[in-house]
Amino acid sequence: MNILRGNVEIARHYWAEVSLRRLSPYDRAYAQGAAGVRAALDAEELAVQSAIICVRSRRNALSPISRLPLEILTLVFEFFSHLRSPHGYFSSSDNDRSTTVYYPLGWIWLSHVCRRWREAAMNPRLWRFVPIELGPEWVREGLARCKSVPIIIRLGVLQDGHEAELKALMDTHLCQVQKIDFKGRSASLQVVSNALASSDALALEELSLEEIRKKSPRILLKPLHTPNLRRLSLQDVIYSWNSFPMCNLSHLEVCVDLFDPITPVIAPNNVAIPPSSQLPSPDEFFHCLSRNTSLETLIIKGCLPSRLSPSTGDHVARLPLLKKVVLAGPTLDVAHAVQRIVIPSSSKLHLTCYSNDESGEEVLSIIPAMNTHLKAHTPHPISLRTLSMEGSEDRKLKFVVWDYMDIAKDGTADFFPFEEEDHEVSLDFHWHNPTYLNPVPLLRKICAALPLSDIRAVGAFLSNSKWTAQDWVDMFGRCRAIEALEVQKADRRLFLCEALMEEWRPNDGTGAPVHASVDDGTKDLFLPALRALCLQDVDLQRRYPGRDSSGSFGDLILSCIRERQLRGSPLDMLSITTDGVVEPSLLQSFKEVVGIVRDLKHTLEDEEDDDSSHGSD
Amino acid sequence: MPTIVSVDDSTVPGEGSSRLLLLVSSDNKHIVVEEDIMSRSRFISKQVEGFEATSQRHAILLPFSSFVLNKVIEYCSHYRGYYLLEDDPDAAPPGRSPVREWDQEFLDVDRNMLLRIIKAAHYLEIKSLVGSCARAIADMIRGKTTEEMREILGVENDFTPEEEHSPSSKCTG
Numbered sequence: 154m155n156i157l158r159g160n161v162e163i164a165r166h167y168w169a170e171v172s173l174r175r176l177s178p179y180d181r182a183y184a185q186g187a188a189g190v191r192a193a194l195d196a197e198e199l200a201v202q203s204a205i206i207c208v209r210s211r212r213n214a215l216s217p218i219s220r221l222p223l224e225i226l227t228l229v230f231e232f233f234s235h236l237r238s239p240h241g242y243f244s245s246s247d248n249d250r251s252t253t254v255y256y257p258l259g260w261i262w263l264s265h266v267c268r269r270w271r272e273a274a275m276n277p278r279l280w281r282f283v284p285i286e287l288g289p290e291w292v293r294e295g296l297a298r299c300k301s302v303p304i305i306i307r308l309g310v311l312q313d314g315h316e317a318e319l320k321a322l323m324d325t326h327l328c329q330v331q332k333i334d335f336k337g338r339s340a341s342l343q344v345v346s347n348a349l350a351s352s353d354a355l356a357l358e359e360l361s362l363e364e365i366r367k368k369s370p371r372i373l374l375k376p377l378h379t380p381n382l383r384r385l386s387l388q389d390v391i392y393s394w395n396s397f398p399m400c401n402l403s404h405l406e407v408c409v410d411l412f413d414p415i416t417p418v419i420a421p422n423n424v425a426i427p428p429s430s431q432l433p434s435p436d437e438f439f440h441c442l443s444r445n446t447s448l449e450t451l452i453i454k455g456c457l458p459s460r461l462s463p464s465t466g467d468h469v470a471r472l473p474l475l476k477k478v479v480l481a482g483p484t485l486d487v488a489h490a491v492q493r494i495v496i497p498s499s500s501k502l503h504l505t506c507y508s509n510d511e512s513g514e515e516v517l518s519i520i521p522a523m524n525t526h527l528k529a530h531t532p533h534p535i536s537l538r539t540l541s542m543e544g545s546e547d548r549k550l551k552f553v554v555w556d557y558m559d560i561a562k563d564g565t566a567d568f569f570p571f572e573e574e575d576h577e578v579s580l581d582f583h584w585h586n587p588t589y590l591n592p593v594p595l596l597r598k599i600c601a602a603l604p605l606s607d608i609r610a611v612g613a614f615l616s617n618s619k620w621t622a623q624d625w626v627d628m629f630g631r632c633r634a635i636e637a638l639e640v641q642k643a644d645r646r647l648f649l650c651e652a653l654m655e656e657w658r659p660n661d662g663t664g665a666p667v668h669a670s671v672d673d674g675t676k677d678l679f680l681p682a683l684r685a686l687c688l689q690d691v692d693l694q695r696r697y698p699g700r701d702s703s704g705s706f707g708d709l710i711l712s713c714i715r716e717r718q719l720r721g722s723p724l725d726m727l728s729i730t731t732d733g734v735v736e737p738s739l740l741q742s743f744k745e746v747v748g749i750v751r752d753l754k755h756t757l758e759d760e761e762d763d764d765s766s767h768g769s770d
Numbered sequence: 771m772p773t774i775v776s777v778d779d780s781t782v783p784g785e786g787s788s789r790l791l792l793l794v795s796s797d798n799k800h801i802v803v804e805e806d807i808m809s810r811s812r813f814i815s816k817q818v819e820g821f822e823a824t825s826q827r828h829a830i831l832l833p834f835s836s837f838v839l840n841k842v843i844e845y846c847s848h849y850r851g852y853y854l855l856e857d858d859p860d861a862a863p864p865g866r867s868p869v870r871e872w873d874q875e876f877l878d879v880d881r882n883m884l885l886r887i888i889k890a891a892h893y894l895e896i897k898s899l900v901g902s903c904a905r906a907i908a909d910m911i912r913g914k915t916t917e918e919m920r921e922i923l924g925v926e927n928d929f930t931p932e933e934e935h936s937p938s939s940k941c942t943g
Contacts, residue, residue, distance in 0.1 A: 199931075202930065202931065203930060206928050206929070206930050209926045209927070209928035210928040212926060213925045213926055213928055216923060216924040216925050217881075217882050217885040217886075217923075217924070218885060218923040218924070218925065219925060220885075220889070221885065221888065221889060221892075222892060225888060225889075225892055225900065225904065228900065228901070228904040229904045229907045229908050230908075231904075232901075232904050232905045232907075232908035233908040233911065233912065236908060236909075236912050237912065262916055263911075263919075265916045266916050266919050266920055266923075266925060266927075267920070267925045267926065267927060267928050267929070268928050268929060268933075269925075270925075271929075
């Protein structure tokens with residue numbers, strides 16, 4: 154029998170008949186009292202509702218989402234739990250909604266959708282993030298639901314103030330805690346510190362603590378009993394390097410806010426620790442590193458040992474597995490540290506130096522270590538890399554060497570990788586002196602000292618810096634392999650046009666070209682291998698009254714590119730960003746001489762708009 | 771277990787270094803694909819190991835349509851030769867990392883198609899694709915109320931009043 158055939162009528166008849174047969178006896182029962190009948194009918198209603206639920210569950214089972222295996226649904230919830238963790242604040246919703254939605258329970262709302270979703274949401278893996286921020290009832294429930302799965306304590310800035318729940322949890326379940334990721338006030342951090350000091354946290358593999366109230370006294374973390382700890386990250390929390398017990402860490406990160414004058418640290422006995430004692434001595438620091446030969450990531454900011462502190466010797470830490478090193482502090486302390494850590498050549502190296510010395514002499518103390526690292530760098534030699542420089546008026550200079558991208562080929566120019574992860578080697582300099590710093594003289598010294606002769610791409614973002622043709626020659630005159638160049642405000646640096654277009658004349662007899670400007674030294678400006686050019690923030694209509702060649706900067710660039718094309722050194726890609734107007738005829742001319750023209754899209758769109766408006770007229 | 775039918779060698783070309791596989795979809799479409807492309811699928815890899823043990827060539831019958839199968843092949847072709855951490859059997863549980871840009875475009879399909887792809891990826895044991903689809907579904911329901919989720923995904927509230935309101939279920943939300 155086909156159950157679907159004529160089903161609507163059959164169902165209607167069936168349920169009508171059943172309900173009549175079932176309910177009609179109540180018609181004769183009023184004599185026994187209305188209240189009793191009402192209660193009986195309520196029970197009937199509940200039973201009918203249960204039957205309806207059965208129908209709904211069966212219908213739900215037919216929906217595509219319900220036909221996914223339960224483990225997949227749990228996986229979806231797991232991703233969702235990262236997007237919406239339980240918390241108590243308003244969260245603006247995403248993309249397609251302009252309203253604001255209140256999510257007090259975060260991902261736990263998913264368990265309200267239907268029975269199957271609730272079943273998926275009961276997976277212990279989802280409850281390993283104990284919802285401390287929701288209060289003690291939830292902590293108990295969460296712990297019951299996660300069963301024996303290792304638990305993770307994650308509390309962010311907005312969920313601070315749950316010391317009681319935190320203490321109860323740490324006291325009873327510390328042996329089950331696998332990871333602590335905690336940002337909070339010193340009172341909360343103290344709870345964690347006390348708990349970790351009082352008993353063994355055998356399952357703890359990752360510990361990340363950050364104090365958020367930087368003005369209050371920093372806490373001194375008590376000695377840890379964490380034999381299986383592999384990752385330790387402390388932000389504005391001080392740990393006594395002298396009693397540093399860890400020996401198998403793969404990740405060590407200790408950062409103190411560099412711009413904040415060192416605030417007092419209160420030891421457990423309420424005695425203030427003087428600022429000088431907060432920094433490790435060279436012996437403590439390098440011996441600690443030597444005990445952690447499995448380190449893959451080392452990040453130390455603001456608490457490097459002072460090179461001036463007494464030291465029993467020049468102990469060197471050998472860390473063969475390092476993949477990333479980040480050191481930040483006073484320039485000479487950074488130089489001192491980088492000399493006493495043997496860093497594998499394949500490791501990424503990021504150095505941030507703070508200085509008052511504008512002569513650059515202190516900075517140059519970093520260069521020998523950089524030089525060694527760059528020369529030995531694997532898997533690519535320096536010749537396959539890009540150099541990016543960024544200088545700004547707020548007394549910072551960034552100098553990055555990173556993986557070369559095939560900019561000339563596909564036009565996807567990105568001269569300054571945003572993510573630090575993409576940087577192979579970087580040097581950041583910060584000067585305390587509030588006067589304006591022109592970074593170019595310093596850059597000249599650094600570039601001259603580094604093995605840059607085979608560098609392939611250069612990005613120079615030195616917006617307000619004054620630099621001359623001689624600066625350029627000193628920095629990149631020997632870099633004949635540069636294929637791609639990005640320069641900011643190039644319209645103010647006309648020597649770059651000379652770098653693009655050198656006059657050639659046929660050599661008598663041999664036919665080989667020679668440089669016309671051999672004698673005046675500007676031959677070193679020419680970039681013979683250039684294939685991609687990016688000009689940022691330029692005014693293409695800028696004019697130069699004093700020059701022989703009339704016309705705008707745009708015209709000058711065009712003639713340079715044409716000249717290169719004639720000489721057999723054409724550009725494959727030109728990218729220009731400008732706030733000004735681009736003449737359509739100039740744009741067309743660029744397109745005629747360069748394969749790919751980028752970042753002039755707004756002009757093209759404007760053109761199209763104009764065309765369409767004319768058409769509609 | 772999938773149904774495996776014997777095929778003669780003329781059906782499956784490609785003896786030697788670049789071996790080809792014959793995949794048969796539920797709508798009976800025969801799709802030939804390089805074994806190397808499908809090596810991301812643990813299910814297919816296990817099937818191929820089975821073929822080697824019996825030294826017989828087979829077609830692999832799969833319980834989803836050619837449309838879905840072609841999408842999965844597109845994904846595997848794109849990441850051919852790439853190591854994806856998520857495919858590692860020892861990979862850590864999913865974190866907060868966003869969906870890869872290419873995956874985002876690849877999975878910009880209608881809801882039902884997305885669910886079919888994740889089911890197929892689960893069947894074929896392609897962890898990275900399962901993960902990307904799961905993230906895409908999570909993104910899809912992000913910012914929605916329970917009512918909206920029900921509406922989007924075609925499910926109804928099937929809780930009894932007790933389940934919805936009893937004190938014991940309070941902590942389910």
